[in-house]
Amino acid sequence: MADESKYKIFWKLTQTEPNAPFAEQRGINYHAYPVDDYQIARADVQALANQYIANINAHNLDAAKAMLDDQCKEMTMPGEPVTKAGIDMTYGMLLNAFPDLNMTIIQVLIDGDMFVINGELHGTSQGQFYDNAPTGRSFVTYMIEIFKITNNNKFIERYFWYDAMKIVRAITGTG
Amino acid sequence: MGELQERNKARVRDYIENVINNHIVDRFAEYVPDDGIDYSAPPGIPRGNAGTKMFFTMFFEGSSDAKNTIHEMVAEGDKVSIISSISGTHDGNLMGLPATGKHFSALLLETVRMVDGKYAERWGGMDIVGLMIQLGALPDPDLKARTEAYTRMVERYIYGVNHDDENALREVFAKDFNDHNNAQVSGLPPGVEAVVAAHHQLNESFEGLTFTIDEVLVEGDEVAIRVHANGKHTGAFYGFPPTGKDITWTAHRILRVKDGMFVEAWNEFDQVGILQQMGVIPSFAPPPNPEANKALVRRLYQAENDHNIDIVYELMSPDFVMHGDALNPYQKGLEPIKQGAKMTQDAFPDMIVEIEDMVASGDKVMVRLRWTGTMAKPFMGMPASNKKMSWTAIATNRIENGKIVERWFNSDVFGMLQQFGIIPGGQS
Numbered sequence: 001m002a003d004e005s006k007y008k009i010f011w012k013l014t015q016t017e018p019n020a021p022f023a024e025q026r027g028i029n030y031h032a033y034p035v036d037d038y039q040i041a042r043a044d045v046q047a048l049a050n051q052y053i054a055n056i057n058a059h060n061l062d063a064a065k066a067m068l069d070d071q072c073k074e075m076t077m078p079g080e081p082v083t084k085a086g087i088d089m090t091y092g093m094l095l096n097a098f099p100d101l102n103m104t105i106i107q108v109l110i111d112g113d114m115f116v117i118n119g120e121l122h123g124t125s126q127g128q129f130y131d132n133a134p135t136g137r138s139f140v141t142y143m144i145e146i147f148k149i150t151n152n153n154k155f156i157e158r159y160f161w162y163d164a165m166k167i168v169r170a171i172t173g174t175g
Numbered sequence: 176m177g178e179l180q181e182r183n184k185a186r187v188r189d190y191i192e193n194v195i196n197n198h199i200v201d202r203f204a205e206y207v208p209d210d211g212i213d214y215s216a217p218p219g220i221p222r223g224n225a226g227t228k229m230f231f232t233m234f235f236e237g238s239s240d241a242k243n244t245i246h247e248m249v250a251e252g253d254k255v256s257i258i259s260s261i262s263g264t265h266d267g268n269l270m271g272l273p274a275t276g277k278h279f280s281a282l283l284l285e286t287v288r289m290v291d292g293k294y295a296e297r298w299g300g301m302d303i304v305g306l307m308i309q310l311g312a313l314p315d316p317d318l319k320a321r322t323e324a325y326t327r328m329v330e331r332y333i334y335g336v337n338h339d340d341e342n343a344l345r346e347v348f349a350k351d352f353n354d355h356n357n358a359q360v361s362g363l364p365p366g367v368e369a370v371v372a373a374h375h376q377l378n379e380s381f382e383g384l385t386f387t388i389d390e391v392l393v394e395g396d397e398v399a400i401r402v403h404a405n406g407k408h409t410g411a412f413y414g415f416p417p418t419g420k421d422i423t424w425t426a427h428r429i430l431r432v433k434d435g436m437f438v439e440a441w442n443e444f445d446q447v448g449i450l451q452q453m454g455v456i457p458s459f460a461p462p463p464n465p466e467a468n469k470a471l472v473r474r475l476y477q478a479e480n481d482h483n484i485d486i487v488y489e490l491m492s493p494d495f496v497m498h499g500d501a502l503n504p505y506q507k508g509l510e511p512i513k514q515g516a517k518m519t520q521d522a523f524p525d526m527i528v529e530i531e532d533m534v535a536s537g538d539k540v541m542v543r544l545r546w547t548g549t550m551a552k553p554f555m556g557m558p559a560s561n562k563k564m565s566w567t568a569i570a571t572n573r574i575e576n577g578k579i580v581e582r583w584f585n586s587d588v589f590g591m592l593q594q595f596g597i598i599p600g601g602q603s
Contacts (some may be wrong), residue, residue, distance in 0.1 A: 053600060073434075106298075109256055109286070111180070111249040116256040118286050130304070130313070142215055142298045144284040146249065146258055157260050161284035163215050164304050175218055 040149055044100055045110045048153065049117060054105055059095055069154035090160050097134075098123025103143065117145040121162055125171040130164075132172055139170035180250035183289040186254050190294075191243050198235050200228045207294045215285075217302045223383060227294075243283065254285040265310055272312050277395060278431065281306040283582050309395045318393065324393050324400040325432060332437070335400070339378045341371045347445025349436035356442040381406025399429045404444075408453055413446075415455050422452045426494055461576075465535035468574045472540045475579070476528050484516050492580040499584045502591075523548030523564070531567075541571045557595050566591045 048067070055064040065087045074086045094101050101123040104128040124138045143162035149155035169175025190206040193199075207224040220226040235241055241263035262280035265272070285299030307313040315321075328347045335343030340507040348367040363369040378384050384406035392399040405423045426444035430437045450456045471490055478486035487509045497506040503515065520526060526548030534541045547565040550557075568586035571580045592598045 022476060070279070072374055106255070109249055109251040109254055111251055113247045114247065116249050116252075116286060118256070131419065143258065144299050146247075147257060148247075159282065159284055161282065161299060161302065165217070166215075 002103075006107045016174075040113055040153070041100065042110050043148065044153070046108065048155075049108045049110075049115050049147075052132055052147075052155075053103060053105060053117065053119075056091060059101070061095075063134050064091070067155055068158065069150055069152065072154070072156055072158060073161070074158040077169050086158060086160070094121070094123070094162075096124065097129035098139075099129040100124050101134070113149045115147055115149070117143070118158040119143050119158045121167075129167065129171065132168060135171050135173070137171045137173060140146075179253070180255070182254045182292070183253070184248045184250050186289065186292045187248060187257060188245060191245055191259065195231065196242050198231075198241075200232055200235075203228050203231070206292075208290075210486065211296065213297045215410055231510050233597075237265060237267045237272070238279075239463065240264050241265055253290065254286055254288050256284070256299075259283045259285075260458035262343055269310070272307075272310055275310055275550070277310055278397075279306055279309045280433070281309070289449040311395070315395075321370070322391075322393040324435075325393050328432070328435075328437065329388060329391055329398060329400055329430075331590040336374045336377075336386050337384070339375060341375070344371050344374065347437055349433070349438045354442065355439065355495075374440075377406075380408065380410040380417075381545055382409040382414040386426075396433065397429055397431050398537065401426070402426050402428070407428055412449070412453070415450070415453060418453050420452060420454070423447050424452075424530070433444055445527055461568075463538045463574075465537070465540070467577075468531050468538070469535045469541045471574060471577070471579070472542050472572055473530065476530055476542075476544070479516060479528055482520060484513050487512055490579060492575070495580060495582070497582045497584060499582075500586060500588065502582055502586050502588045519546075519548075519554070522550060522552045522554035522559070524551055525549050538575060539573050544568045544570065557597075560595075562594075564594050566594075 008112075052064060052067055055067070068087070071084075083113070091101075101121060103117075104120045104122065106118045106120065109118065119142075121141050121143045122138070125132070125135045127134055141163040143160075145161075146157075146159040147155040148157035186206070194202045194206065203223040207227045209223040211223045211227075213220070213222075213226060216226055220230055233322050239546065241261060243259050243261045245257060245259045245332065247258040249258075259282075261283050262278070265275045265279055267274050279302045281303070282305065283299070283301040285297060287294045287298075289511045298348060304313065308315045310514070330562055331343055331347050334340065335347070345367055348370050350366050351420040352367045352370060354369055354373075363372055377451075381404075386402045386404045388400060388402055390399075390401040403419065403423060403425045408418045408420050408422050410417055424445040425448075428440055428442045432438065441483065447456065451458050464488070475486065475490050478484075478490075485516040491509055493509060495507070496511070497503060499505060499514070525598040526546060528544055528546050530542055531545055545565060545567050547563065548561045549563050552559050566586060566587045567590070570585075571583040572579040589598065593600050
C-alpha cells in the first residue's frame with residue numbers, strides 16, 4: 001500500500017489549495033516524485049544553481065537542458081506545457097538576438113527544494129528580437145528564473161521571466 | 176524556513192488574495208510603502224504605493240474580473256519570490272488595447288524584499304508578450320503547432336465519444352473540467368466524469384452513435400469545433416423511450432485548453448431537433464407540400480414566358496444559391512438570375528420555356544425544361560443567326576417557406592454549341 005505521507009505535497013495541492021489542480025494539470029506526476037520526502041542540502045542547491053548559471057553563461061544550452069528531468073514542465077504559452085524545449089525557446093531565442101548574452105546574479109534564493117535566480121541579463125542587439133531588427137544597442141534587464149528540484153537532483157519545474165519590454169525600449173532607443 | 180519567512184509569505188498571500196483580488200486599490204498603502212521601489216515598473220509609473228495603485232487601476236479598467244492566483248512562494252532572508260498567474264477577461268481598454276472579450280492567463284514572477292510586512296523593493300512582472308499574443312496584439316508564433324496539438328486533442332475526444340472509451344476522454348479533459356452547459360442536465364458528477372457520464376448516456380440512447388468533426392478553429396487558448404452526429408434511437412433519451420429511428424443532429428463546442436487539457440467548455444447542440452426527429456415534439460417548420468411546390472415552379476417559368484423577370488423577388492429567396500454547370504456556374508443571390516434571363520430574352524425575343532415533366536418529393540421539385548426561340552441578336556459571343564434554336568435542361572429546386580432557396584442545374588450546353596456550329600454533329 002502506498003505511503004500517503006510521501007505524497008503530502010500532492011495531497012495538499014489536490015485537497016486544500018484553492019488552485020489545487022494547477023500542478024496536476026501541468027502533468028507533474030507527484031506520485032512518481034515524492035518530493036516532500038526529498039531533503040536536499042542548501043549547499044547542494046547552491047551548487048546546482050551555480051552549475052546552471054555557468055551553463056547559461058557558457059551558452060551551453062545542451063548542458064543546461066541536461067539538468068532538467070525528462071518530466072520537467074514549465075508554465076509558458078497558453079495551453080501546451082513545454083519540457084526541455086523551454087530552454088531553447090527562451091535562451092535560444094535570446095542568444096539568436098543577443099549573441100553576447102550574459103547573466104549576472106543579484107541573489108539566489110533557496111527555500112527547501114526550490115531556488116530562485118534573481119539576476120540581470122546583459123547583451124547587444126545583433127539579431128532579430130520579436131519585431132525589432134538588430135540595432136547594435138546594448139541593454140540591461142531584470143530576470144527571474146525559478147526551479148524545483150526532484151530526488152534525482154534534476155529540475156522538475158522551471159519558470160522564467162525577463163523584462164522583454166525593457167529590452168525593446170533599450171535596443172530601439174525608446175526608453 | 177524561519178518565522179520571518181512564514182510571516183512574509185502570509186503577508187504576501189493576504190495582499191494578493193484579499194486586497195488585489197478584491198480590487199481594493201485604496202488599501203495598497205498597507206502593503207507598499209510610499210517610497211517602495213519597483214524596478215520593473217513601466218516608464219511613467221510613480222514610486223511606491225501610488226505607482227502600484229496607478230498600475231492596478233489601469234489593469235482593472237482593462238479587466239474587471241482580473242484575479243491573481245498564487246501557485247508557489249519561495250522565501251529566504253527578507254525576500255519572497257512568488258509564482259502566480261494573472262487571469263481575467265479583457266473587457267475594457269487594457270494597456271492601450273480596446274476590449275476583445277478574450278480570456279487571458281499570464282504567468283507572473285516577482286521577487287519582493289519585505290520590510291515590516293511591506294514591499295520595500297520589487298523585481299519582476301508578468302509575461303507581457305504572452306499576454307499580447309493571447310489578446311491578438313502580437314502574432315502567435317506557436318499557432319500552427321498549437322492548432323495541430325489542439326486538433327489531435329479534439330480527435331482524441333471524438334474518438335473517446337465514438338468508441339465509448341472513458342480513458343480517451345480522461346486523457347484530454349482536466350479532472351476539474353467545467354462544462355458551462357451542465358446546468359441543463361441534473362445528476363451529472365463534477366469535472367471530467369461529467370463528460371464521461373454524459374457521453375456514456377448518449378451511447379446508451381443511440382446505437383452506433385458516431386460524431387464527425389466538420390470544422391476545427393483555433394485561436395489563443397480556445398478551440399472551436401463544429402460536429403454532426405448520427406445514431407439509432409435504441410435507448411431512453413431525456414426519459415423518452417426508444418423509437419428505433421435514425422437520428423442526426425449538429426453541435427458546436429468551444430473548449431478552452433490549459434496545460435494540454437480541456438479545462439472548460441461551452442456547448443450548443445440541436446436538442447429540439449433530436450426530439451422532433453423522435454416525434455416527441457412537433458416540427459416548427461410547415462410540412463413539405465410537393466403540390467404547392469410544383470405550382471410555385473410552374474408560376475416561375477410562366478412568368479419567364481411573360482417576360483416578368485421581377486417575379487424572382489416574390490418566388491425566390493434573396494439568399495438563393497445555384498449549383499450550376501458550364502452555362503450557369505455557381506451563383507448566389509437573385510441578380511445573376513435576372514441578368515441571365517434578360518440576356519437570353521434580348522437575344523431570343525420569342526423565347527418560350529416549356530415544362531415537359533416535374534417530379535416532386537419532400538422539399539424538392541425536379542423539373543425537365545425545353546427552351547425554344549429565334550436567335551435575333553448576338554448571344555454568348557456568337558453572331559445572330561436568325562435561326563430557331565432549342566435546348567433542354569433539368570433542374571432540381573429546393574423550396575423552403577414558400578420560396579426557392581437552392582437549385583442544381585444541368586442544361587444541354589453541348590447541344591447548344593452544336594447548333595452554333597462550334598461542335599460538329601448538330602443542325603447548325
